[in-house]
Amino acid sequence: MYTGRSLVVAVTIGLIAFVLLGKLFLIQVTDDSYLRKAERNAIxxxxxxxxxxxxxxxxxxxxxxxxxxxxxxxxxxxxxxxxxxxxxxxxxxxxxxxxxxxxxxxxxxxxxxxxxxxxxxxxxxxxxxxxxxxxxxxxxxxxxxxxxxxxxxxxxxxxxxxxxxxxxxxxxxxxxxxxxxxxxxxxxxxxxxxxxxxxxxxxxxxxxxxxxxxxxxxxxxxxxxxxxxxxxxTLDLELQVYGEKLMTGKRGSVVAIEPKSGEILTMISAPVYDPNILTGAKFGENYQMLNLDPEKPLFNRPIMAMYPPGSIFKIVQSLIGLQEGILTPNTTFACNRSLVNCHNHPSPVNLFGAIRNSCNPYYHQAFRQIINREISQNTYTDTQIGLDKWRESVMRFGLGSDLGVDLHGEKGGSIPSSQLYDRIYGEGRWKYSTIYSLSIGQGEMLVTPLQMANLAAIFANKGYYYTPHLIKAINGDPSRIPEKFKTKQYTGIDSVHFNMVQDAMAAALSGTAARAIMKDIAIAGKTGTAQNPAGEDHSVFIAFAPKEDPKIAIAVYVENAGWGGRAAASTASLLIEKYLTREINRPQLEEYVLKGEFIY
The missing domain is CATH 3.90.1310.10 (Penicillin-binding protein 2a (Domain 2))
Structure with missing residues (x-):
């Protein structure tokens, strides 16, 4: 017989055993979570x-x-x-x-x-x-x-x-x-x-x-x-390879665009590097080597480098002046070198002559009229109002902010505002004589090579552009590229104003860029020589061709290569010839560019 105490112990043991058996039943029969955990441990x-x-x-x-x-x-x-x-x-x-x-x-x-x-x-x-x-x-x-x-x-x-x-x-x-x-x-x-x-x-x-x-x-x-x-x-591999060959041993950028679509035909950042070295087991070692290279081959100059545009910006000044009614094709100014230095050419000149001869004093005087409208009868206030209005017009050319190309890291350049000069000089303490270098694309103005090529596309299209881009189709479907690459961007300049400008750009080649002239293809272009306080000036050239039915717009920027009519214009002309004809029939010009002795 169980005593009361032993009965309690027996019942307790029985209950514990029942609970344990029940739990074991649940684990083995009802709940498969432990089975699945065991399976995962073996998988x-x-x-x-x-x-x-x-x-x-x-x-x-x-x-x-x-x-x-x-x-x-x-x-x-x-x-x-x-x-x-x-x-x-x-x-x-x-x-x-x-x-x-x-x-x-x-x-x-x-x-x-x-x-x-x-x-x-x-x-x-x-x-x-x-x-x-x-x-x-x-x-x-x-x-x-x-x-x-x-x-x-x-x-x-x-x-x-x-x-x-x-x-x-x-x-x-x-x-x-x-x-x-x-x-x-x-x-x-x-x-x-x-x-x-x-x-x-x-x-x-x-x-x-x-x-x-x-x-x-x-x-x-x-x-x-x-x-x-x-x-x-959108790249043309044959053109890309040839352009990189021409830029061997140089620093700078080449960007070529199909004006009617915004498709980038070639994008060169010099010095170039072989992309195959950034693959495989030696990626880290080779990346470090490139990153420490003082020539900065990893720096994507077409979208990241910012330079003064130089004289190519005179075309933008001309178009803004024409649209505002401040300039006409017959507006004439003397080449007054007491205002700003210039090279030898006939004087005075009208707007066509100013573009053709790249006359610095002409744009010094024209820009003064664009900026100083005599609205408030106060020189400082007038300059501030005029500058900000001018800046709005300039930015519609795709300058002063990034264009939106399908690459990360694009810089937008800089188009100065009155707020910038207020910070530099103090409010009401600057006027036109402070900022006149903007008239010829110098001073605080900065653009990227991609923006320069886009300017050439705008001049070719007579007033509009498509956002430059590098992809033509995704999985064979052109409709899948982002919509922004298929939308026209207008500058607000009437197309009629581009007729004379295009003619003047074509005529300019015989004066400032004779090397760029081709026998059977009409090129419209503009040279630039961007000042460089740290050394030799930079050589700049933008162009489009053929003039009457443009298929390529191009910008070439060669650092420390001097006058734009030499390095940049020669390189651009060869690339235009390569793209339009698929061959080179000017071996002497090609040899000149490859040799690279532009400032001697």
């Missing part, structure tokens, strides 16, 4: 990285493709080395790097795979693959890096690299993981969502020792990666 998820989309030029020549490489992955718990020296010799890795990489892998996870050696080439993989069987805990993941059949357009196309911590933090969609590759500059960065594709995944069953036991559930849960979308660039 290895391997990401299937997609191939990035390819990039072609406007004529369907391949610009960028994918080159397969291999990442050697390690599961730290399974990886043991008895002879570290031999391993390093077989796999061509420094001991210090091996230790650092393995330590990082352990810190990340003992049981999840991490990269031990990244971006092993095809040739290297063929050499080492027979040794992999000797080392447990290692397997290979196939990746791809970019490759370039022609070493051209590096700054426009950009490069890819391993994603960094700030980029991961901005990835709100959670697409990327540590170690993924992402577009870091150029087209690769701007069109990253289109180029990257969609990841897939494969699930492998492994035992507790990490040995592969085959596909999990016969691969029913596996998903295939989806390759990225292909892009057709």
């Amino acid at each position: 290895q998820r391997v990401v299937d990285h997609p191939y990035r989309g390819l990039v072609y030029d406007r004529n369907n020549s391949l610009l960028v493709f994918n080159d397969p490489v291999f990442d050697l992955m390690v599961i730290p718990r399974e990886f043991h080395l008895e002879d570290t020296t031999r391993f390093c010799e077989l796999f061509s890795i420094e001991k210090q790097s091996l230790v650092a990489n393995f330590t990082a892998a352990k810190n990340y996870s003992w049981v999840k795979p991490s990269p031990l050696i990244k971006q092993i080439s095809n040739e290297e993989f063929a050499r080492i693959q027979d040794f992999l069987i000797d080392y447990k805990g290692l397997f290979v993941m196939t990746r791809s890096v970019r490759a370039y059949p022609q070493s051209a357009a590096s700054n426009a196309l950009g490069y890819i690299g391993e994603i960094n911590a700030p980029q991961l933090a901005r990835d709100s969609a959670g697409y990327y993981s540590q170690g993924d590759y992402v577009g870091l500059s150029g087209v690769e960065s701007y069109y990253e969502p289109e180029l990257r594709g969609k990841k897939g995944a494969k699930y492998k069953l492994v035992n507790v020792r990490g040995i592969d036991k085959g596909a999990f559930k016969n691969g029913d849960l596996d998903t295939l990666s989806i390759p990225g979308e292909n892009l057709q660039a």
Whole structure:
């Protein structure tokens, strides 16, 4: 017989046993969460990285493709080395790097795979693959890096690299993981969502020792990666390669645009570099070399460099004056060199002659009339009001702010306002004589080479432009490019005013840029020589051709090359000839440009 005390103990033990049995029943029969956890512990998820989309030029020549490489992955718990020296010799890795990489892998996870050696080439993989069987805990993941059949357009196309911590933090969609590759500059960065594709995944069953036991559930849960979308660039590869050849040994920029569409035909930042060196295992080493180069090859001059426009800006001044009714084709001024220096030419000149001869004193006097309207009878106030009104007109030419090209990092240049001069000199303490250098594109005015080329497109189109862009179609569909690239932007200048300006630009070549003249193709252009306090002046030239039916608008900026009619005009003329005729029939001019002795 149970006593009262023993009965209580027996009942308590019985209740505890009942609870434990019930819980065991729930775990084994009703609740499968523990089973699923056990399965996950035995399942290895391997990401299937997609191939990035390819990039072609406007004529369907391949610009960028994918080159397969291999990442050697390690599961730290399974990886043991008895002879570290031999391993390093077989796999061509420094001991210090091996230790650092393995330590990082352990810190990340003992049981999840991490990269031990990244971006092993095809040739290297063929050499080492027979040794992999000797080392447990290692397997290979196939990746791809970019490759370039022609070493051209590096700054426009950009490069890819391993994603960094700030980029991961901005990835709100959670697409990327540590170690993924992402577009870091150029087209690769701007069109990253289109180029990257969609990841897939494969699930492998492994035992507790990490040995592969085959596909999990016969691969029913596996998903295939989806390759990225292909892009057709607006670039003309043949023109790009030739332009880079002409700019060898020089610093500067070349941008050519198809005026009727805003499509960028060539974009050159000199000095150039071979984009193939920013791929593969030596990316970091080569990037550091380029980044420390005093010539700054990674600096994308067409969209980031800002210079005074020089005399090419006189065309903008002429058009604003004509539209405002302040100037007419017959407006005449003397070439008064006491106002500002000029070169020898007939005097006085009308507006046509001022453009043709690039007369500095003419624009000094014309700009004074544009700025000082005698509205308030106060010189300082009039200058302030006139400058701000003039600035509004100038900015409609795509100056003073970024154009919106499909590249990150574009600078907008600077068109000074009255607020700027108030900060510099004090309110009411400056007037026209303070800012007259703006009349000839100097002073505090800055533009980018892309904006210069866009000006040439505006002059060709008689008053409008399309936002310059580098992509013509996405996956073969032209309608998928952003709408802003298909919308006309108007300057507010009546088209009739461009007729005389175009004629004067064509006539100017015989005076300031005789080297640019072509026998069978009429070119309209304007030279510029931008002042450079730090050394030789910069050579500037913009043009469009053929004059009557423009198919190319171009801007060339060669740093420290002196007069615009030499380096810049000669280079532009050769590129126009190459694009329109596909050949060069002026070998002496080509030799002159390649030699590069412009200031001697």
